Amino acid sequence: MNRYVGPDALREVLQAFSSETVVLEIQTILPVRAIGKTVKASHKYQQITSSIKEIGIVEPPVVCRDKQRPETYLLLDGHLRIEVLKELGRTQVECILSHDDEAFTYNKRISRLSPIQEQRMIAKAIERNVPKEKVARALNINTRSLLRKATLVDGICEEVVALLKDKICPLATFDVLRKMIPIRQIEATELLINANNYSVGYVSAILAGTPQTQLVDTAAPKKMKGMTAEALSRMESELARLQQAMTSIQDTYGQDHLHLTVARGYLAKLVGNPRIAKYLEKHRPEFLSEFKNIVEMTSTIGAD
Template sequence: MNEYVNLESFKPVTQAFGADTIIVQIDSILPVRSIGKTVKASHKYRQIACSIEEIGIVEPPVVCKDKQNPDIFLLLDGHLRLEALKDLGGTEVECLLANDDEAFTYNKRISRLSAIQEQRMIAKAIQRNVPREKIAKALNINVRSLNRKANLIDGICEEAVALLKDKMCPMAIFDVLRKMVPMRQIEAAELLVNANNYSVGYSTAILAGTPQSQLVAATTPKRMKGMTAEALARMEGELSRLQQAITSVQDTYGQDHLHLTVVKGYLAKLVDNSKIARYLEKRQPEFLSEFRNIAQMTSTIGSS
């Protein structure tokens, strides 16, 4: 039976940030962490500085007022942006004003774009007729590198792109996938995701284990440095068996996990029964020890 809910008993939801941005003098902002020399020498920092110099700050830093001194602001998010702006001679910055000092933003959880997300961002800017030279300058890369990023998913099927869209893959991964036919691209992307391994070496091993008929250049024999044709044939067979094993595990994983959970609960009840525990301790002590270990498991996933 439905219960009556008094809506007036709910507290109103408060905003974490002010509705409008504010202009703050950089000298009145106190960072909550320092920026080391190694960070300022990094490629990421140079990219941020070039982007700010070219198009300004896209995402405002987040500040909150110091409770002891209302004229001072604590910097919660945007340390690299603020430091780069200072290095460029800036004296004031547009900020979001937080209502408390909780330094939680989406950037605390996602700080890097995947290769595909970056490609889509660049492609959108090009579609809006932003000059490629300007985009390259904002990203602190040359136009040739920009064109390579813009064409990253050319020749990659949509299903493989969907599997890798939020994965931190090197650009060379897509060069490897491009040598395979679409169906094999999907299989290769699934192998990368299942293994949580996006290294160029692993993708090259998948390519080496790909049958000749599943390559775009099906008539051109595969050539891998330091590997003979016999070794490539063995790798193809091993990789095929590995894929079958992975598929088999995926098909039964849910049911097996349920069975293990039920067994774990049943054994926990057994060892908690004093009569059964005494019987096992006297007749089968090794079983009792193993049953207790299983009952005390916090996860059905074995530790390596």
């Protein structure tokens, strides 16, 4: 039953950040970790450098005041951005001022940009007449790579785009999917998601197991290095059986999961009864051992 809580019992929610950004001298900002040579040589660091050179800081660094030295600030998030600004000779930066120093929380729930999300961002920039060369420089890629990213979903059906919109998968995976007709693209994508494997090798194996009639170019024979026509035919049959088995499991999964949960609760009561536990230990010790294993399961899903 819900209990009434009066207004006086509600505590004030404190704001974690200042409502406005502040412009600080970079020399007053103290990093809490060092940036090594390996990081500076990484592609990510080069991308950040190119982006700042081309369009400036997109996401302001997060800082908090040093309690021991109020005239200085601790850098909580944005070490690479600050390092790039130093290399570029900048002296000031716009920052978000935090009221605490919990640096570990900022990147804990970070979301990486998926290829489809990146494609939409690039396509929208091009639609707004931003020069392709400028976008390419900001992303630290050449124009040819930019155009490939911009046309990533060409030939991919809408259902697959929706399924993969937040998935991190190689660009070449889309090249393989593009060789299949839409219905087969959806089936292949579901296999990728169920296996949580978006590698080019896996999707190429699915392509090899795809019937010729489900390819965009039905006249071109399928070829895989080191595989004969007979092996490809067997792979088609095995993949078809695998899909059928997975569909069968999906159809009964909910009901099976419910039955197992109910059974687990019932067995917990049995094992928890001292008289029944003593009887099983004396007459059916193998049953008691299995019952305890089921009861101690923290999840009805198998361990990795």
